[in-house]
Amino acid sequence: MTTTRTVTVGVDGSDSALDAVRWAAEEVRLRGGRLRLVHAESPLFDAPDLERRVRTALREASWRVVREAAEVVDPLVELEVHVEVGGPAQVLAAESAHAGLLVLGTRGLGGFASLAVGSTAIAVTSHAACPVVVVRGDKPNRPGPVVVGVHGDPHSVPVLAKAFAEASARGVGVVAVHTWHPVVGDVVALSAGIDLAEYDALHGGRLARLVSPWRTKYRDVPVELVVDRGSASTVLLERAEDAALVVVGGRGRNSLTGLLLGSTSHALLHHAPCPVMVVHAPSEDA
Ligand SMILES: Nc1ncnc2c1ncn2[C@@H]1O[C@H](COP(=O)(O)OP(=O)(O)OP(=O)(O)O)[C@@H](O)[C@H]1O
Ligand SMILES: [Mg+2]
Missing domain, CATH: 3.40.50.12370 (Rossmann fold)
Structure with a gap:
């Protein structure tokens, strides 16, 4: 179960999302609570005519994304992982109803290379029920006021x-x-x-x-x-x-x-x- 002590991060296999995980893990280390890593798996998974092995491969890829994200987290941080089928903006906005803080990278795996921030990040920041951090910059946990x-x-x-x-x-x-x-x-x-x-x-x-x-x-x-x-x-x-x-x-x-x-x-x-x-x-x- 998620609570307002939960810091939830959207992970999609991108380096930017890993920066978000690093920032969020430090947030949990400093302020307590639990870290939750969530990957939204493509809704194509629900298409009835997909071969079983395609479904299996998609699910395996999703778990690989959350496992790789979990690897950058300090083992002392309380951690849970979750894969949900659905569009990333919808899945993450739904997550925000049960989280104290939602953390995202600026970019993901899609989009035009020149975009400064992706559509998931903008949509989730607009619609989330809890505060959202979009982790910008070269160094996620940098000093300063x-x-x-x-x-x-x-x-x-x-x-x-x-x-x-x-x-x-x-x-x-x-x-x-x-x-x-x-x-x-x-x-x-x-x-x-x-x-x-x-x-x-x-x-x-x-x-x-x-x-x-x-x-x-x-x-x-x-x-x-x-x-x-x-x-x-x-x-x-x-x-x-x-x-x-x-x-x-x-x-x-x-x-x-x-x-x-x-x-x-x-x-x-x-x-x-x-x-x-x-x-x-x-x-x-x-
Ligand atoms: N499928 C997903 N599951 C979980 N989190 C995601 C997913 N897709 C994106 N995110 C989160 O949103 C952040 C920003 O990614 P976003 O999708 O907005 O950018 P993009 O892929 O570069 O552009 P676009 O999706 O608009 O083509 C990611 O770093 C990650 O934190
Ligand atoms: Mg994307």
């Missing part, structure tokens, strides 16, 4: 909760980033007698208030607050250069677009140099 994007709305609460819990487990700091868009540029603001720095200070105050309960809860975690003007993706990508992990919400305030993933999470999933955690607000899942 946890960078978190704070929109400044109530959706920031579960995002900050995850960021601080990860930072505390890793013994690193949190860099909390909030950006805002001035409706006028510097020159117009100056001629209208508007001091944009005053607005920076207002946003800074709001960010400090949002972070304050987490500072109190995690006194061991050093915090840096960053307020900047412009695009959240640009600033988060800059800050992610030295980060161990970047944590963002699934959607920002532009949820009326109907998209399940906002532009910030999209940009990070495509370009971040480190693993990206996407945390959907509970109300978004409802």
Whole structure:
């Protein structure tokens, strides 16, 4: 049985999925719980006219994928493996209902070589019921702070909760980033007698208030607050250069677009140099 203490990884035989396994095994080592490796086997397996030996070969290939993934896990980590027939996005989204965290590689065995992130990773990140980590970058477990994007709305609460819990487990700091868009540029603001720095200070105050309960809860975690003007993706990508992990919400305030993933999470999933955690607000899942 799976529980919220379970960290589930999708494995498909790719190197990228093995990086995801390495990241997830370290997560379990640091935070406890159990690691679950899941492979979604092609639904062709269910076709009634397939020869028995083709079915057997497919099943053997599936178990080879999970066995090879299990080999990169420290034997002290509690581990279970599972093969499920179905499309990878459907199987993994269903897994997310019983997992505390779902971990994926950026790419798999399919797709165009030039794609930065595959369709399974995007679909699962959009639809998962639990937080998802897409393991980007050359080194899955690299040092550095946890960078978190704070929109400044109530959706920031579960995002900050995850960021601080990860930072505390890793013994690193949190860099909390909030950006805002001035409706006028510097020159117009100056001629209208508007001091944009005053607005920076207002946003800074709001960010400090949002972070304050987490500072109190995690006194061991050093915090840096960053307020900047412009695009959240640009600033988060800059800050992610030295980060161990970047944590963002699934959607920002532009949820009326109907998209399940906002532009910030999209940009990070495509370009971040480190693993990206996407945390959907509970109300978004409802
Ligand atoms: N069949 C599968 N079973 C389990 N996990 C999978 C499966 N396919 C993909 N994944 C997970 O999703 C991650 C990203 O793979 P994805 O399928 O998105 O990329 P791709 O194969 O390069 O592109 P695409 O499938 O869009 O052609 C993998 O690293 C792995 O963690
Ligand atoms: Mg694929």
